[in-house]
Amino acid sequence: MSKSAGEYLSSGPRFAEAEVIERIESFRKRRPRLLDDHITLAHGAGGKASAALVDAVFLEAFRNPSLESLGDGAVLSLPGGERIAVSTDSFVVQPRRFPGGSIGELALNGTCNDVAMTGAVPSWVSAAFVIEEGFRIGELKDIVADMAAAATKADVQIVTGDTKVVPKGAADGLFITTTGAGVIAAGRRISAESVRAGDKVLLSGSMGDHGMAVMLARGDLAIEADIHSDTASVSPLVELLLAAAPSTRWLRDATRGGVGTVCNELAQACGCGVVLEEERLPVRPMVNGACELLGIDPLYVANEGKFVAVVAPEEADAGLTAMRSHPLGADAAHIGEIFPEPADTVVLRTGFGGTRIVDMLVGDPLPRIC
């Protein structure tokens, strides 16, 4: 028999019971509903509106087991028994070049990371370019060089591609869609279904660097800060983690919507409560300052080289140590824990001992971030 939320929470995070139950009921088993007639920027922000759009339009039409897992990538079982992971992402970031990277590196690393989150090692990438008439070929060459360099660094091959040109005004410069694939080693099972209460939540590094770097690069905020995108292929870090913590349950890179939204997806997928400790959330001071000035919670700011991992409690220390041994994981932190309740919900335990519910991202404070 499962405890009531109140009973449970008395041994977990502290809530006023009535408030908790009311909030839980309102959050439980709900996926947001699509109420709009037209696409808004929020539908592309990776938060609540995106989830509603995906549910109402894409899942409804395409329904099949791979899609329903709602992961970053699909896992395909080949007739010969091998499993490969496939993931796709379009990149529309503006500006196309920002401190720490460009749309080229983003398009390569972002898709490799989605593949890595399935437990696969990304090996192949396809790249499709939609280019606006009049685009400078010199800039295209630079972006393609960034992709090539990122591919070399990530040890993947760009194996096929496509180029479409649309008339002046029909696209804003350049959009790149990459699809990545890689083989999943036998025996690896990364799935929200394997998440259980007591598991630990790790984050591979500091939050919000990419989103803030792009935001400031737009220049219309009149804030100057030395913030660089964290764009990187995290596959080597994933491999280190999985070697040290082979029971790792679940992985997700915290891109659009940030760590807050990703943890909500986790909570909804495993039916558990995800309790985060505010004091343990790694945020660089510069990023924190910029977020404060803009009134944006770093929990919702996009990352392009960070992931959330749910690991078995007995392997958490080893996993964390392994990640910290790699430059990409130097700031890795144990940020929270899985509780059976509040179901489907993310709770943040604040530094003052209070708690608050962390919803999915609502609206789109940072459009065209990737």
Add this chain to the structure above:
Amino acid sequence: MSKSAGEYLSSGPRFAEAEVIERIESFRKRRPRLLDDHITLAHGAGGKASAALVDAVFLEAFRNPSLESLGDGAVLSLPGGERIAVSTDSFVVQPRRFPGGSIGELALNGTCNDVAMTGAVPSWVSAAFVIEEGFRIGELKDIVADMAAAATKADVQIVTGDTKVVPKGAADGLFITTTGAGVIAAGRRISAESVRAGDKVLLSGSMGDHGMAVMLARGDLAIEADIHSDTASVSPLVELLLAAAPSTRWLRDATRGGVGTVCNELAQACGCGVVLEEERLPVRPMVNGACELLGIDPLYVANEGKFVAVVAPEEADAGLTAMRSHPLGADAAHIGEIFPEPADTVVLRTGFGGTRIVDMLVGDPLPRIC
């Protein structure tokens, strides 16, 4: 010792020898060079400018064995020995709905066909959407329903996807990028390298239906004609062909750039001469009439459900009969033959006994056709 072009051609198509040699020299071993500073619509048309762009920008940066085969898709060899084919395409067709289909069906079928051209059976597709803010969700649902119906018909699953939204004016409605994958049966080798003189060139059906349907649907030509896009997944037809003609050398769907451009790619890839018989080229009267009015050669008009196959001479009749047994191949025809010379060149033998060189498509008479 190889014959001279003149010697050879005296037993093949008839040319004035001096003219032939001059033309051959100018076409031989040349891939077009990129001389532009900015992207033009021609760079996306699938013809000469596209080839120059791909060579100068993408191949130059990404160079690797899969890309260099320049096929419709990449063939990936998995550690366990299986081979899978992967192909990607962006779809930017305007208008999004036209007689015979929509961008949804196109995005599904087009990518499945690219996969099928490697000898694989397409099984999985990913779909990434770039959507303009303000796009009507009702239209999105209709397009997605078209994709789902096409997927069911083609027996493929849409396994993963992505949605990005860009601000009003930053894209023209909707762009869809699909990536397809499928397993290649053991022993199948579809490659331009296996093409040899004497092989027969088959075309799976009539030319130009898709391009003309889209062109007329734009409405600015004031031509009314009952022309429908041929968008379809041709995988079943490929399987029939490969069963009847198991030595099939090479396959390519004749999309952007049309049959003329595809045959040039073939000639360049195998180093042979491709001689087409004008009288055997299947074109529907309506399409032919519209092309004449517009001054466009149907050889360069895009198809979305037709492919060129190079088959062994002794299997040509069986292959043709097999294709004609399927509704998608009812108009399949034996359109030409492979000759050792003129190397890298496509020659059309006209109805009057004359010959002309068929170059790759130059410029873009029909932008945003797919």
